[in-house]
Amino acid sequence: MSEPFLPLPEAFIKRLQQIVPPQQLASVLESFYQIKPTSFRINTLKSDPEQVKQQLQDEGFDLQPVAWFNQAFTIPNEQRRALTESNAFYQGEIYIQSLSSMLAPIELAPQPGETVLDLAAAPGGKTLQMACMMNNQGALSAVEPVKSRFFKLKANLEQQGASMVKTYLTDGRTVGGKCPERFDRVLLDAPCSSESRFSQLTPKSWSHWSLKKVKEVAKKQKKLLLSALYSLKPRGIMLYSTCSFSPEENEAIVNHILKKFGEAVILEPLQLSINRLQVPANNLQAHSSTSIPLEIQPGLTEWNQKSLHPELANSTRVLPNKVMDGFYLCKLKKIASFF
Template sequence: MLSPITELPPAFLEKLSLLLDETQLEQVLNSFSVDKPTTFRINTLKGSIQDTTDELRSAQFNLTPVSWLPTAFHIPPDQRRALTETDAFYQGRIYIQNLSSMVAPFLLAAQPGETVLDLAAAPGGKTLQIAAMMNNQGRLSAVEAVKNRFFKLKANLDQQGTSMVKTYLTDGRSVGNKCPEMFDRVLLDAPCSSEARFSLLDSSSWEHWSTRKVSEVARKQKRLLQSALTSLKVGGLMIYCTCSFSPEENEHVVNHLLKKYSSCVSLEPIELPFSNTMAGITHWQNKTYADALTQSRRILPTNIMDGFFICKLRKHASC
């Protein structure tokens, strides 16, 4: 009988074996079989952390706080359904979201009163987190190109009580030209091949994956990242991230931007409050990337977190 791991696409497994060392590879492959805890955030726009956690604990939920993010908690997998049936869930006082997805807004660190762009926003988890961090003060623009995902985004924003978010059904690749140097901070959680969401508990999670799809999304990511940079003010900060392991969607895309706009943008170091990470790579399949790519980070999946790639860019001059 075949090992469950061998159900995954062979080309994907080969890529992982080239990218990771033996220990990391075992960790990542094991994570695909784990029924992970359910992580969620308290929505401080609708209630206090203390009141909401007291309510959930009274309802017998086994809450474990996340040390580095005061609004985040996780519960055992078997309590997920019950959580989705609580008043806190229906009233938008909590939002279920993978812990790795909370890292990007955490690093973006948007402040009340700023002008911020979420360039590929649906279904809205990161947008909501940013709005709460800004305490509904300032301007937050959320862009989504796919119609059904756009309306899901709007529904989530309405449920969670955001009053300062403006939503736009448009292709993110056009935003830079429409809104040049308008935003203090930009988040681009780019559409990707979603490799970090593969699960051996759900074979549909990888059924659309192929090396061709990776190449296709990488081309789109390059144009989205260029648009994001154009929309960013001089001095502004941008976060680029994906839920993919592939260097083609991560270091390769960022390196393309750095090479094209070396005079106006640079990578900044990232400090993360957990250790399951590896530095970005500078060599991949006969390609060499800028040394600065080592300042990006690949979050390796654990029994709680999904995999993720993330980097922080600063714009120094008009491009």
């Protein structure tokens, strides 16, 4: 039996009213009871994208290309089970992944030959995406502290042919001390309160949520972000992201870093904020596609009547809609050594 349809927590709604622009609030609230299409990415480490695309179309899948990422497609949600039973899925030629989560590796833009860290890697979607972007060339380290999730990560990496990745079962908060200034780029998609995954069709999706929980995860996120920055080389780039709306987990965390390190860290504008995410040169040539809506707002520079660092306007909150999940992204550049 399906779960009863229940309203979202009142405290959560009130916070959204403070965060989301009034003209977009109705569509954001509507997104929490919509069934979104299934999105996936073609694995270029194991397959030719055009061949996989044609194969899936021949099998009857209604593929909708994504304008801003030519290796990504959506299908109607009712075709999801069939996709998980397809040969392309079993062969590791595709990976089912939220469209919003694909933005983080695209914005970090790791290059072949670089030394890159994924500090909270399981189940591995972003790690695998970066391995594709790097053509399996360079050094990509993936960290996960939870044993069950760690072995799921390893299994996904093996199935998808990401041979360049080294995995570490360890707490990400210790990595900065163990590996100071080792990495050219760092991705931290931080564990969070998962507010963007709330669904009024599945009340248990928010059963864990409370303002106390938000504050608890924020403490862990702050330590993870510090560790990530300590592990980053001077002049290196890191991408911080969450699937939460709460400023305590997003702007407030980054604000703490900017206050702590001053001019040694700056926030760089995100590509999707500048040009709505044109396809990077190392992706496939553009083809005609149905536009996937990207609704974004600049990061907050004020919360709860407290001013935050003005550079936080360079961060971005992706607003949820009928296709996209909510997401927060922030790109930091380390200007000078902390040591």
